[in-house]
Amino acid sequence: MIALFRFLHVSRIILAYRLDTLLRDYPTPWAVRLLVGLLSYLPEPKTSRGIRLRLALESLGPVYVKLGQLLSTRPDLIPADIVQELDKLQDQVPPFAPEEFRQIVESALGASIEDHFASFDSQPLASASVAQVHAATLPSGEEVVIKAIRPGIERTIAKDIKLMQRLAQLLESHVSFGKRLRPVEVIEEYRHTITNELNLQREAANATQLRRHFAGSPLLYVPAVYWDLVRKNVMVMERVYGVPVADIDTLKEAGTDMKVLAERGVEIFFTQVFEHNFFHADMHPGNIFVNIEDPANPSYIALDMAIVSSLNQDDQFYLARNLLAMFRRDYRMVAELHVMSGWVKEETDINEFEAAIRTVCEPIFEKPLKDISFGQVLITLFQTAARFDMTVQPQLVLLQKTLLNIEGLGRQLYPELDLWSTAHPFLERWLKKRFKPKTLVRQLRRYGPEWLEKFPQVPHLVFNGLQQVNRLEDTLGTLEQQVKSQQTTQRSTRRRNVIGIICLVAGAAIGWPALQAPIVALPTASAVLFTVGALAWLIR
Numbered sequence: 403m404i405a406l407f408r409f410l411h412v413s414r415i416i417l418a419y420r421l422d423t424l425l426r427d428y429p430t431p432w433a434v435r436l437l438v439g440l441l442s443y444l445p446e447p448k449t450s451r452g453i454r455l456r457l458a459l460e461s462l463g464p465v466y467v468k469l470g471q472l473l474s475t476r477p478d479l480i481p482a483d484i485v486q487e488l489d490k491l492q493d494q495v496p497p498f499a500p501e502e503f504r505q506i507v508e509s510a511l512g513a514s515i516e517d518h519f520a521s522f523d524s525q526p527l528a529s530a531s532v533a534q535v536h537a538a539t540l541p542s543g544e545e546v547v548i549k550a551i552r553p554g555i556e557r558t559i560a561k562d563i564k565l566m567q568r569l570a571q572l573l574e575s576h577v578s579f580g581k582r583l584r585p586v587e588v589i590e591e592y593r594h595t596i597t598n599e600l601n602l603q604r605e606a607a608n609a610t611q612l613r614r615h616f617a618g619s620p621l622l623y624v625p626a627v628y629w630d631l632v633r634k635n636v637m638v639m640e641r642v643y644g645v646p647v648a649d650i651d652t653l654k655e656a657g658t659d660m661k662v663l664a665e666r667g668v669e670i671f672f673t674q675v676f677e678h679n680f681f682h683a684d685m686h687p688g689n690i691f692v693n694i695e696d697p698a699n700p701s702y703i704a705l706d707m708a709i710v711s712s713l714n715q716d717d718q719f720y721l722a723r724n725l726l727a728m729f730r731r732d733y734r735m736v737a738e739l740h741v742m743s744g745w746v747k748e749e750t751d752i753n754e755f756e757a758a759i760r761t762v763c764e765p766i767f768e769k770p771l772k773d774i775s776f777g778q779v780l781i782t783l784f785q786t787a788a789r790f791d792m793t794v795q796p797q798l799v800l801l802q803k804t805l806l807n808i809e810g811l812g813r814q815l816y817p818e819l820d821l822w823s824t825a826h827p828f829l830e831r832w833l834k835k836r837f838k839p840k841t842l843v844r845q846l847r848r849y850g851p852e853w854l855e856k857f858p859q860v861p862h863l864v865f866n867g868l869q870q871v872n873r874l875e876d877t878l879g880t881l882e883q884q885v886k887s888q889q890t891t892q893r894s895t896r897r898r899n900v901i902g903i904i905c906l907v908a909g910a911a912i913g914w915p916a917l918q919a920p921i922v923a924l925p926t927a928s929a930v931l932f933t934v935g936a937l938a939w940l941i942r
Contacts, residue, residue: 408565412462419458420447452487459491464531464555465562467491468599469592471686474803489686497529498552503536506550510636518631522548532599532708537641545641546628551600559600563593599708602637608707609639615678621670622702623693644691644703647811657697664816668824670702671808675801676718676832683800684709685807711800716743719836721798722829728779729826731767733760736783746792758786776821777806 416422422441447454459470473480474488503526508514515522515538523537527547535549570585598604606627613624623642631638645652653660674681682689682704691703713721720743727735737755740746746755762782766774780802784792812819 408561412565415458415461417441419454419461420444421451421455421458423447424451424455450483450487452484455484456487456490459488463558464552465559465596467531468596469566471684473588497526497534500524500526500536502553503534503550506553507548507636510550510633511631519546519548530706532596533602538638540628546638547641548631549602549637549639551602551635556600559596563589563596566592595709601634603632603634605706605708606632606637606639608710611680612682612704612707612710615674615680620699620701621666621673622704624704624707642691642703642705644693646687647690647692647702647815648687650814653692653694653700653815656694658692658694658700659698660816661818662698663692663700663702664812664819665824666700667702667808667812667815668819668821669828671805672825672828672832675713676722676828679712679718681711681801681804682707682709683711683804685804685811687811690811709800713798713801717798720745721801722833724783725780725825726829726833728763728783729822731763733763740787740790740792746787746790750790755787755790758789759783762786774822775806775809776825777802777809780805 420441422438423446425438426442456470459466470488470491474485474491480488504515504522504524511518518540519538520541520543521539525536526534527537528535531552532555533549533551535547538546538548540546566589567586570589573585606629609624609627610629612622613626616622616624625640625642628638628640645656647653653663671681684706685704689704689706691705693701693703720739724736724739727733727739733756734752736759737750737752740755741748741750741752763779766779766782784798784802809819809821812821
């Protein structure tokens with residue numbers, strides 16, 4: 403019954419924002435077409451479909467806001483105008499009561515607020531779809547922020563995800579374009595993402611790892627985590643001050659070097675992806691501040707580390723080589739790398755794939771490099787590969803979304819930013835460094851103890867392997883004999899069948915004249931041939 407009421411509420415919001423118009427351009431079942439046709443008599447909406455979808459998600463509440471954020475990370479599935487609008491979902495939702503916040507924190511820490519903090523601000527600093535943040539001060543005088551998960555959000559999420567899963571299954575099963583949108587997969591990805599966000603211990607671990615990677619760096623600062631005050635639903639971090647990165651006017655008034663700031667954003671991205679292999683995957687403007695104490699050397703401050711991602715070594719290597727091949731317009735290499743990496747099937751026609759990539763990329767590269775969107779090129783490449791049944795790579799989707807965020811932010815800060823000129827030498831250096839003796843020695847140090855521990859087992863493993871090979875040869879020999887015997891039997895059967903047919907036909911040919919003009923020898927010959935033919939068919 404609760405699910406039914408929730409479904410009716412969702413339906414009311416869909417109609418209120420006329421989301422039915424999103425289905426007009428797609429082939430749908432007759433019942434849906436009939437409903438959409440009837441609704442078309444209503445006044446046409448004046449706002450764009452992207453704005454209406456964003457407002458509808460905001461009206462449905464925190465869970466749907468977070469879903470909208472996830473959809474904005476899927477430009478491979480969602481039209482560009484909708485992605486652009488969903489990017490504006492910055493988690494600004496009404497706060498819950500300070501008394502509830504206090505109760506959650508005290509229950510998690512096992513003591514009153516006053517026992518752990520010298521001061522506590524009852525007015526929230528920020529209110530997001532999943533959590534809320536308040537300022538506080540430790541007894542030692544250090545300023546901190548307390549983050550707590552919204553009360554009852556787990557139950558709300560569980561109910562809404564069940565409803566979403568059911569709707570996704572219906573969409574994928576009964577709507578012709580449903581499979582292309584892969585709604586079941588999107589909702590499962592959403593479930594996994596939001597489940598991780600509900601665990602603040604996981605976010606604290608992510609923050610600690612990022613802080614360690616950029617310790618002492620002039621590029622990025624990550625607030626410290628107070629692990630003694632971290633629980634699954636409560637986290638305490640260092641309070642940091644800075645200018646929101648989207649506040650361009652304040653940054654310019656302070657004399658910030660916008661070119662340096664934009665270039666450092668790009669450098670942070672490539673350092674995280676290729677040097678550290680651990681990147682912040684939710685770098686929208688609401689999660690980034692700028693330290694302008696030294697305007698000539700501005701640095702970034704990262705917040706909200708709930709969503710991070712990494713690539714395995716193979717993906718790192720193939721992605722770097724793909725991008726370099728794109729720089730050089732070596733489309734054959736791009737196609738071959740997609741096959742070698744396993745992103746597309748081995749039986750893919752390389753010539754066709756290369757031609758498809760060249761067709762979509764050549765018009766792009768006719769523009770000056772500074773006018774080409776690096777992220778859009780990556781999206782175009784993946785969309786082209788999708789036509790050749792490219793397997794969805796969630797880690798690459800998150801990476802492309804992060805790249806789009808960084809590039810868009812960089813060009814907002816400094817419109818002349820040429821991301822290509824920054825990326826190209828970085829990737830060249832990274833590939834060279836990958837094969838340096840120092841890197842090989844580092845790998846040896848890392849995995850050497852494990853190899854040495856397993857080395858005494860090698861002779862035994864080799865001996866067992868040889869024995870298995872011998873047994874396999876014996877088995878193959880037996881199978882070969884069985885196959886040969888079966889083939890011989892089949893050949894014999896075919897011969898008998900042919901002989902039987904010939905005998906039956908010949909018997910009929912001889913027996914028919916005997917019926918017309920009785921000849922003593924013919925019935926006998928006919929009977930013999932029929933008998934031989936029957937035996938040839940019956941004996942196996």
